[in-house]
Amino acid sequence: MIDRQLLRTNPDAVREGARRKRIEAPIDELVSVDAEWREATTLLESQEAASNRISKSIGALIGQGKEGEAEEARASAAKLKAELPRLQERERDLHMRMEHLELQIPNIPHPTSPDGKDSSENVEITSFGHKPAFDFDQLPHWDIAEKFDLLDFQRGTKIAGSGFIVFKGMGARLQRALINFMVDFHSKHHRYTEIYPPYLVNRESLIGTGQLPKFELDQYHMERDDLFLIATSEIPVTNLH
Template sequence: MLDLNFIRKNPDKVKQALIDLNTNAPIDQILEDDAKRRATLKEVEALRAERNAGSKAIGALMRQGKKEEAEAQKKQMSQIGGQIDALNEQLKEVEARLNHNLLLVPNMPLPEVPVGPDDSHNVVVAEKGQKRRVDFQIRPHWETGEERDLIDFERGVKLSGSRFYVLKGKAAKLQRALITWMLDVHTEQHGYIEVYPPFVVREHCLIGTGSLPKFGDNLYRDIEDDLWLIPTAEVPVTNLYREEILDEDQLPINHVAYTPCFRREKMSAGRDVRGIKRGHQFDKVEMVKFVAPENGRAELDNLLNDAEDICRLLNLPYRIVQMCTGDLSF
């Protein structure tokens, strides 16, 4: 969500960014509603001032014994009150539409982000680690996992439906061990503070991280209690200090959290969803930093290095990719 004043001053720049990001947002409607909102507010303020002056006049007329004139003034003030009520209703409608549309506007990509419509235009910045060569045919995990009784897809479906699975034996133990080990690396070696947040959040948390309204169809929701299952630990952790003012000397605040994550994955149509890829439930260890704006880039580099450490310690070859505009989510 961009600052409305920025959109007002840079409409063409924002529209070009939307083209680069391969997404849509009704910028013209936003500007129209913004102008209508400001004009309506000005009109309401003028009518309120007129009503206040009229109310004082009524008091003066009553003190002077001019009851008929006072009654006429009261009728006029009543009409003005009706006009104000009508304008306020219009204002509510305009503001609701304006706020909804503003939530559809993504962040502006930085100048160094490569422009492209999809992930085929991502740029590989670096390749690190030694790729291992093997003298046997590599088989997919969904075959070897079932053969070794490590992944049970059939019972996962029986329990919860498609794209759920059960990890068993050493696979379950490995999953648990990796989570604990990653948390220990980030807390003991990288200085992060571990948090264990709720796995369900209120709607405003998802709005704050940009997950709503854009990804609403991809999320699970408890309608009765109006709570949402989190799609990533980023949602509750980012909202930890929501509506709080932090002292600059408290920064940076570095948090790491493990949570299960839940996604309906409706947006994965046409992608490879075999095995445990694109599952509706999966585990993540997430890092989140709260930093001063001027230190954002340096802290991002630190976070990237901390993530790379995990790959280095596991002796996994990896790539660093600069995502193009069309592959950015927010």
């Protein structure tokens, strides 16, 4: 989420960040709502302080025998307290609007990050190793896997729809072995702590990792419990901290 202080002191930097990311963000509206919210907060706190101050003075006035002034103080305190619910509701509504708008503002890209309209304009920073040259036509991995009966595309489509596959036989075994190898390697040699998180998370967790609200329509959602199926383990693991 964007830093509110940065938005207040340098909104042009936030606008430039959104422009570089080619995102239409409600920055001007957020600046306006933020100003309204701060004004409403100041007024609310002032009214609450005045109400408390007058209420505390009533006892002293009575003790001094100033019944008339005490009665006036009671009336003033009652009038201030009567206005508080309206002021509290306005402050709460503006704060909710501000939080909703903040979630639509992208983080500012690093100055060294190159601009680009899509992945075709990505800049290669470094590479590792050398791409091998073959003297024969290479098959894509899915053709090799199907040739050796490691994957079943037809049954994957049958039970789940287009884009899903079934690992079978040695294909399923290879999948399991690779997962176990990577988990064991990193936990034993790189001091990783193995985590087995829930596959479902709440709305706050997805907001915390930036999937919501922008990608809400792309999530698998259980409406009854307001839980979402995770896309990767980074979502629950990030929210552990």
